[in-house]
Amino acid sequence: QQPVQSPQAVILREGEDAVINCSSSKALYSVHWYRQKHGEAPVFLMILLKGGEQKGHEKISASFNEKKQQSSLYLTASQLSYSGTYFCGTADNYGQNFVFGPGTRLSVLP
């Protein structure tokens, strides 16, 4: 099952903060976050693993609540370059069956 993302879209002014949420109905091994700019391929941002390990971007942070099967991506002091569509992806408790969410479109205005 595809994870659920919220909000579907968000518009910010430069310097404002945003939170994007991702939730799954299944027990998870990991949550991945990617950003895609229009007309381009998705680019890796972060991985959050069961047990607390994280890998990824220095300026973007995220959390992973294993018990609730939820993750949140925190974009602070947003820059124009943060605009794009953000996808979470989840792997099940065995590290298999990877599936992406539908995406959250983020627009940062000057």
Place this chain on the structure above:
Amino acid sequence: EAQVTQNPRYLITVTGKKLTVTCSQNMNHEYMSWYRQDPGLGLRQIYYSMNVEVTDKGDVPEGYKVSRKEKRNFPLILESPSPNQTSLYFCASSTGTGRYEQYFGPGTRLTVT
């Protein structure tokens, strides 16, 4: 340079005419995957491969075939394309599933008329 390449980047074809989209990676990755992207639906997995000669269905495999005869290549085959396969296709590769990031190719925009 580490990369995933796809060809062609753009393709317009007619219903029923067999086509192949190639995908190649130079990172010695074991895991490769094909996704299709449609507005509002995100990236949906078509097929994936854990290693040479090992492939498995993703969420939307109907109408597609794949093969993995070499570690670096993972072609996507549409034996008889239909208009509902018009989409943007991405190939991706990774060291493995679960704990490793995926590297995406530039995408192939396919139109079936």
